[in-house]
Amino acid sequence: MKLDMKLKVVLLSFLALWLSTAHSQPKELDKVAVIVDQGVILESEIQSRLQQVKQEALASGQDLPSERALRTQVTERLIMENLQMQMADRMGMQISDPQLDQTIANIAAEQGMTLAQLRGQVAKDGLSYDEYREQVRRQLIMGEVRRANVRRRVYITPQEVQNLVELMKEQGQQQAEYRLGHILIGFPPEPSDEDIESARDRAAKVLDLLSQGSDFAKIAIASSSGSKALEGGDMGWLNINAMPTLFAEAVQGKDKGELIGPIRSGAGFHILKIQDTRGLETVEVEEVKARHILMKPSVILSEEKIRTMMKDFREQLIAGEADFAELAKEHSEDPGSALKGGELGWADPENYVPEFRQALARLEKDQYSQPVRSTHGWHLIQLQDRRISDATEERRQNKAYQLLFKRRFAEEADSWMREMRDQAYIEVVE
Incomplete structure (x- = not known):
């Protein structure tokens, strides 16, 4: 493995030398700074991230440590990101352009901006919009990799949940x-x-x-x-x-x-x-009752084809020419709700992925959403009702489970990251 890595550096160095001799005017070229398993981190990546951290610190009035200490932290962060992206490649994990566009639109909405305003803010921060898009795509992919690898390491027993429920009851609402x-x-x-x-x-x-x-x-x-x-x-x-x-x-x-x-x-x-x-x-909790049709892109069904089909479904439903339950049974790819006509029952909106939750928030009772893209695929959603609910025993159970899961996930994620780092071949190139 080490020999292979050194061979990569030699080849990259040879390429850089060849490029430099191919031009009459010599100029400084990029170079490999760190070898990370089957990948590399370039000096330009480190410099770019250093500049970004410095700009963020300047904007927030935060003092920074020495250049050497800062470079060490930035390099370590890039190593961990590189390892996760390599794992994503092995898993075949990708984020499509429509999914990325939807996520960026959600980011803009959460910050109270239009997409044009977000573009302006990105440019003001010294990034091109394409660079920003790829940074968001990278974060989404790494999030999916972490969830896929860490979730299976988390196991919570019913007794643990019940013990926490009892503790929460003792503590009351002022936690x-x-x-x-x-x-x-x-x-x-x-x-x-x-x-x-x-x-x-x-x-x-x-x-x-x-x-x-x-x-x-x-x-x-x-x-x-x-x-x-x-x-x-x-x-x-x-x-x-x-x-x-x-x-x-x-x-x-x-x-x-x-x-x-x-x-x-x-x-x-x-x-x-x-x-x-x-x-x-x-606080009182607002719960929503909703149903949906989920369709996933495939070789046969493209993103645009699904979107067009869902728009047609929506028009048919509004005109009273189709039945939602029948459409869900025939077309939905959600195994948990398709046979029930897309019914999701009463739920806390926080349980849903951000895109789904935000679409629900914009709907009035009995309204249908436009096609919505999430990490699961394309959704056509109908909001059936809203209600204000007290913290029932079921909700306490769910909350206890989520708190335990969040704690255990964070612990296991740190362990998984350390294990991945320890097993990797890392060489800082002088």
């Missing part, structure tokens, strides 16, 4: 949420005593700097091995039942601004800072 800052001082998968002591010393020094008032985000970017290092260690708002168990036990009873740690785990030593806290307010 604490924490906004956590996280720094991980990591050590190798099978650390020696020296590795552990070295990591412990570094963690103690980091904690000492933080205790003296050093900027948490800057130190996280420079020192953390955690997945949120480039975000300054910001883990966002987490319900106490959704965060890793190790963190949940550590933060209980702690106040805003407190530093916690170092806490040892299998990955290294963790340092936490409680950036903020808040309680959950009691």
Whole structure:
């Protein structure tokens, strides 16, 4: 494997030399910076990402660490992305242009922008719209790869769900949420005593700097091995039942601004800072009753053909010339609802994928949507009704399961990423 990788570098270097001699005016060419299994990271990719991080930091007023520390973090992030994209290629995972366009339209809507305004903002940030599209496509693909590989590692027993339901009942509706800052001082998968002591010393020094008032985000970017290092260690708002168990036990009873740690785990030593806290307010939940027809593109049915068919179905339904249930039984490819005439029953809209949820939000009772593209395929949706529901026992069960799944998924995703990184051939090219 190592010989193959070095051969790739030699060939790429030879190509660069040939190109340089093919022109009368010598100019600086791109070069391979890191070999990652069967792929490479180019110096231009690292420089582009560095520039992007610097622009974002400047816009948010965030101080950055040294160029060397920043480059290390950026390179590590690109290595992990490269490994995931290679796995996506092996899995044959792709995001079609219509699906990508729909996602970008949703991003613009969520930010209160038109598509033209989003294009303007992208240009203002120094990116071409094509570059932005490919970045979004890349993020979607990596998300699908993570879900496909991590979901099967997550197992939750009914007893775990019931135990959490009981705990939630005891806590009542005012469940604490924490906004956590996280720094991980990591050590190798099978650390020696020296590795552990070295990591412990570094963690103690980091904690000492933080205790003296050093900027948490800057130190996280420079020192953390955690997945949120480039975000300054910001883990966002987490319900106490959704965060890793190790963190949940550590933060209980702690106040805003407190530093916690170092806490040892299998990955290294963790340092936490409680950036903020808040309680959950009691809210009534709006549930929707809907039905849909799902069709997936294939060799026979193109994206455009499906869209045209669904528009025809919609016109027939509005004119009273077709029955939704019969159309769903004949054409829908959703095994869970097709035989039931497309019926999805009552559900919290948050349970649906973003495109489906947003389409429902725009519908009035009994209205039909335009064809909607999601990761599952094309949907024709009818909103049958809305209702305001209290938190029933079933909803508590669902919420408990989702909290456990989110916690377990995050833990398993980190483990999966570390395993993939440890098994990969990585060589930084000097």
